[in-house]
Amino acid sequence: MTEIAIPEGSPFGLANLPYGVFSTPGAEPRVGVRVADSVVDLAVALGDDTFARPSLNAFMAQGRARWAEVRRRITELVSGDVPDAAVHPLASVTLHLPFEVADYVDFYASEHHASNLGRLFRPDAEPLMPNWKHLPVGYHGRAGTLVVSGTEIVRPNGQRKAPADAAPTFGPSARLDIEAEVGFVVGTGSPLGASVGTGDFAERVFGAVLVNDWSARDIQAWEYVPLGPNLGKSFATSVSAWVVPLLALEAARVPTPTQDPEPLPYLRESSPWGLDLDLAVEWNGQRVSRPPYREMYWSPAQMLAHLTVNGAASRTGDLYASGTVSGPEKDQRGAFIELTWGGKEPITVNGEERTFLQDGDEVVITATAPAADGSRLGFGEVRGRILPARAAE
């Protein structure tokens, strides 16, 4: 038996207990929970086959009462001795995408980000579209290109056309960017024809992850009218390996910023699901931004209510992301196109000038949040390094 040592102030202590999927040499991927710098194999520790699977989906589909029960059991277990066979050092395991992604939706819920992008993409128009304060604007992304943190990101090829060019050219994106986001994972879905009210958020959503929505701004700018982003986003989207349970985020709840005009009734919340998460973005090891999630205009409960208000089905494994988290200050912007104002104001990273990502650059996004025991819990990082584009055929 092993007692897992949890250092004072660990971001992965008993108030967190995030879930992931891991493997050890010669064994199949299975569900684990992170405790400090260890991974506890839940199929072994709890003797429950739900966790002897390569994704969280089966467990997530079982619903909130079961999520709460398992969390209690894990807390009891980890507070005492855990069977040796169930404990692996984090450094010895491989982490996998923690859930099978059903549909992937990306919102655009930061007023600061939407305003900045509006100014950059449409300099001659009002930065916020007329609909923006009436509904959480979002679009569907490509579920099949979600990858786990650590996956290397190949610079995409595509069509780019600067305003002065007569015609588009084909080649590697020259304006490769990040978007630091928070994603929400649906545990229990809702059938076609049903809508999920804002009050049902915690019944439906299992947990949260960090997302890096890599974005090729030159490809995006050329393609996105009138049907929205596509190839400028679909080459890869990275998610953290650990899903922080919504049950661990109660202490992080805060009101959303004042919503004016008042949203339509289906978007109102009796107890808002704003979240006081502090994100941090590191570019080649240097912290370049600290996006504050508490500034997000629309809450994740409002996002899910909007997504389903037309009767769209939701499914176990649906992931919806917040859109770039940007605060009002320059050093709170969650995308490099904002930090460098469209590439016109380079920043210095480890003594080198940067506007967009260069080959070999690495970005790591992390986050912390207030936990129930007064500590701060951590989200697993979402990390990615840029590889050179493939030769165009």
Add this chain to the structure above:
Amino acid sequence: MTEIAIPEGSPFGLANLPYGVFSTPGAEPRVGVRVADSVVDLAVALGDDTFARPSLNAFMAQGRARWAEVRRRITELVSGDVPDAAVHPLASVTLHLPFEVADYVDFYASEHHASNLGRLFRPDAEPLMPNWKHLPVGYHGRAGTLVVSGTEIVRPNGQRKAPADAAPTFGPSARLDIEAEVGFVVGTGSPLGASVGTGDFAERVFGAVLVNDWSARDIQAWEYVPLGPNLGKSFATSVSAWVVPLLALEAARVPTPTQDPEPLPYLRESSPWGLDLDLAVEWNGQRVSRPPYREMYWSPAQMLAHLTVNGAASRTGDLYASGTVSGPEKDQRGAFIELTWGGKEPITVNGEERTFLQDGDEVVITATAPAADGSRLGFGEVRGRILPARAAE
């Protein structure tokens, strides 16, 4: 043993042989092939467990050589006597969604449709965006809300705002429309980082279906800037129950219309995959349109090449649809917003005036194409009836 009678000129003769998923009372859904008005149970007829499953995905993943071999075996089998236990009258079976949908993408590949919608949605601007003739514009839709033909369609609720309104209101869509489309189903996927050349289309794509991309135009018009359509589409998208194999469509191949300017090299085709399909749209039993697929500007091979040129992965079960099929003539338009010019020019359907869909209305889309034996093969219909909206909460 049963000899399946195939009437002279049947659209479901030996030159077609589309695949679907069916069930009979008390038995699980499984794969069948349609021959005239019969369904042949392939697990029973071929003694192959690949077909004893509730979707085509396992078979589709096996690749083109296997698709061709199974097609030869079915042709031989059906040309002689088939075991009684393998043959079911079409009228006695329930048809299901024939494949598990991975990612769903909707293109916008008809120049006539894109121009018409541009005029209607943006009357003060050029109808075609500058990118339209350089790339097949498309966006991701909601895979989880694809339904099989025959599923009733509940009128969606949502936010609508007419230009003269001060603020949006919530309620049932008053401008519920159809889009008659053709969809292509990926059989063998491609990994992250790889791109699929136009010449690999027939290696990758298993077959084609008809799609009705139900569209709430009032919801769409309010929400779609700047990230594209979302709730105006995601309430339901219907697909036909039968997947016509690409192997059956060789005789339907035609050149695409002249593409000027010449596309970038990755979009060029040595032997274009235009398709000479004749669609027909019936509104409450009256034919209101005959959209010609041969007029589509971009071919499905170009669509797949574009989708993956940035290294996006494709998967077995990916569905990508053409966008509304509209020809140059008024009675060739595949959406009611075009047929009735934004509702300003009602048409008469069975003696009643119509602009958009009313509760109880039914739409059926069918299609035929030249077959290898000189006959015309049929696509299974895609049918849907409108139910009243649910009471808004």
